[in-house]
Amino acid sequence: MARRPLPRILTDSAPLARMANSTSLARSREFARTAADSASDVFHPLITIGRGLRRLGAAGRGRWVETPRDHRGPLAFFVGACVLVVCLVPYGPLLALVTVMGAGAWAGRERTPVDTGPGEAERERLRALYEALVPYFSVDGAPSPLYAHDGDWERVFPEYAFDEGGRIERLQLKYPAYFTDGEDQSRVRIEQVLYAKAGRGREYHFVWDELANQLTLTALGALPTDLVAQRFVTSPGETVLGFTDPDAVQRTLPVTAGEERRDAPPVLWRTGQRSTEPHLLILGQPGTGATTLLRSIALQALQHGEVLVIDGSGTGEYGCLAGRHGVLGVESGLAGALATLEWASHETERRLIAANRARQAGRSAPEDTRRPLWILADRPTALAHIAVAEGREDPQRWLQVPLRHGRAAQVTVVVADQFESAELLSEPVRAHTKARVVLGPATAEEVRAVLGAPPHTTPVASVPPGRGYARLGSAPVLRLQVPATPDPLDDATGQAHRQAVLALLPERTVPADGSGPAEPVTGGRSTDADKPVDVRKPEDVSSSADAGRTVSVSKSADAAVVAPDGGTAAADADGAADADSAHGAHGAASDSEQAGSSAEPVGAASRVRSVQRGETRVVNGSAEAVRAEG
Numbered sequence: 001m002a003r004r005p006l007p008r009i010l011t012d013s014a015p016l017a018r019m020a021n022s023t024s025l026a027r028s029r030e031f032a033r034t035a036a037d038s039a040s041d042v043f044h045p046l047i048t049i050g051r052g053l054r055r056l057g058a059a060g061r062g063r064w065v066e067t068p069r070d071h072r073g074p075l076a077f078f079v080g081a082c083v084l085v086v087c088l089v090p091y092g093p094l095l096a097l098v099t100v101m102g103a104g105a106w107a108g109r110e111r112t113p114v115d116t117g118p119g120e121a122e123r124e125r126l127r128a129l130y131e132a133l134v135p136y137f138s139v140d141g142a143p144s145p146l147y148a149h150d151g152d153w154e155r156v157f158p159e160y161a162f163d164e165g166g167r168i169e170r171l172q173l174k175y176p177a178y179f180t181d182g183e184d185q186s187r188v189r190i191e192q193v194l195y196a197k198a199g200r201g202r203e204y205h206f207v208w209d210e211l212a213n214q215l216t217l218t219a220l221g222a223l224p225t226d227l228v229a230q231r232f233v234t235s236p237g238e239t240v241l242g243f244t245d246p247d248a249v250q251r252t253l254p255v256t257a258g259e260e261r262r263d264a265p266p267v268l269w270r271t272g273q274r275s276t277e278p279h280l281l282i283l284g285q286p287g288t289g290a291t292t293l294l295r296s297i298a299l300q301a302l303q304h305g306e307v308l309v310i311d312g313s314g315t316g317e318y319g320c321l322a323g324r325h326g327v328l329g330v331e332s333g334l335a336g337a338l339a340t341l342e343w344a345s346h347e348t349e350r351r352l353i354a355a356n357r358a359r360q361a362g363r364s365a366p367e368d369t370r371r372p373l374w375i376l377a378d379r380p381t382a383l384a385h386i387a388v389a390e391g392r393e394d395p396q397r398w399l400q401v402p403l404r405h406g407r408a409a410q411v412t413v414v415v416a417d418q419f420e421s422a423e424l425l426s427e428p429v430r431a432h433t434k435a436r437v438v439l440g441p442a443t444a445e446e447v448r449a450v451l452g453a454p455p456h457t458t459p460v461a462s463v464p465p466g467r468g469y470a471r472l473g474s475a476p477v478l479r480l481q482v483p484a485t486p487d488p489l490d491d492a493t494g495q496a497h498r499q500a501v502l503a504l505l506p507e508r509t510v511p512a513d514g515s516g517p518a519e520p521v522t523g524g525r526s527t528d529a530d531k532p533v534d535v536r537k538p539e540d541v542s543s544s545a546d547a548g549r550t551v552s553v554s555k556s557a558d559a560a561v562v563a564p565d566g567g568t569a570a571a572d573a574d575g576a577a578d579a580d581s582a583h584g585a586h587g588a589a590s591d592s593e594q595a596g597s598s599a600e601p602v603g604a605a606s607r608v609r610s611v612q613r614g615e616t617r618v619v620n621g622s623a624e625a626v627r628a629e630g
């Protein structure tokens, strides 16, 4: 306890001041101080109780004064009755005394005053924010406007919180009922003002409570970027697109980030027969992670289904998938893409017909119609460009049937493209991809144009790769961070990430070096009927568009297509000119022979054919299929 100064009379008077220098006086002063300290320690509880009783008394007096006169009589009677009861109860007075002392001690305890309310700089910031909102929330002639220049900002900001740097972390504001909060344009304007005034560079989440005319702004932290591709704990038919904010979704998944295990909130996309958004469209700026997301989806899809990849950009970033079990093909040439997508279109029809026949016969759908088939098309518009240049059909044409009927046939289409080419996307792609993802920096208008609703957060100018927004059907827009799923064949990929992706790849159906026999193919397709065929016409192979690209085609004979009329694909081919590719795409050996002028069957073990820099090479299979082109 701090020492109390001696009374002034003992220090100020001159004679005494002189005496103060003497040793005896110093000792006396020390003694007096110690005595005062001890006395205050001893009497401290009494002082506290006394202070408390004084406060209680003052509160009681205040209450009495506030009580209306006509209520005072009953109140006095009630208090008197209580006193009487206490006096009559055994030990009542003693208990009452103890209670009063306890109440006095509680009321008299020393309380450190809590620092409430904003500091000067924070008040200034709130005032500036208020003034900035005045033009948007005020109308001429309003009788008692909530927002007016030099108005009362404390009236409209019932809640606010600042971070340690003095930046707004949370703000609740009231707005007038006449504000058009149902219109996106009006909302976006307010959100932009708040974004500018609350501090750019951070993401803010906005919640509009239209019933209460209140808007709540919360500053969001960045989504974690430490998650890498891994086996996610999901059911068949569920695909993890990425991870989002904890309060945005109800479910969490156990994930591993480095050494740490934690629960993370996923953006789960459900596909299959009961899905209301069975196909996905991914749009973004170049280099923002669309390929990575497609790769991540492919790795998950291969767990339960088969995958067909169209790599329109032709950069070979799906090379790690080629020759893996369940990967039906990785195509980056126009001819190969056309043939493969045509096959996928007929396969969709075949599945529908087979399932329908089985149902009519009272049987369950055949196994090979139930295994999910995924068509992953990366930048199909790049191929559309080439198709126009060569006077051929747009490969997107063959996506129409899978998009329209894929849900019932367990066929899922995922299309990824860039903003600049979005208008080249075909109508069925736009109409049937109800699940949407926008990656990379994008304005609220761009996000709205793709997702059909603006994000509830302010998009920031600089985001890490794989960051974006997702919307599944008419659900709310979610922030999204895609797990890192780099190309393991890329030299720039770190060892840990490479291992993580390699661990998820299915076993090879062909050795990596293309030599020797393939591993046995197991799973949904019969192995003995596998008859890979050259699906392209000679002129396709030598076409300039394909030179320098990698084309891998893997076809299975059991994929022979039953055309809508129940016949084979040969009957369904668009004409003699297209017959060869149609037959080849369907992979039926007999069909291949029919189309013999262009289709060149190779060994049964061959499943993947690669055309690279003008050379056609059977990655796995008989040597006679290796031929040089050009």
Ligand SMILES: Nc1ncnc2c1ncn2[C@@H]1O[C@H](COP(=O)(O)OP(=O)(O)OP(=O)(O)O)[C@@H](O)[C@H]1O
Pocket: 284, 285, 286, 287, 288, 289, 290, 291, 292, 293, 313, 465, 466, 467, 481, 482, 483, 484, 485, 486, 487
């Ligand atoms: N989710 C992610 N986490 C970490 N890094 C990522 C993520 N997504 C993408 N990247 C990195 O960003 C770079 C570009 O990614 P990617 O090739 O997937 O983008 P893209 O949009 O397909 O680009 P492009 O249009 O050039 O093909 C790569 O180096 C990739 O490793």
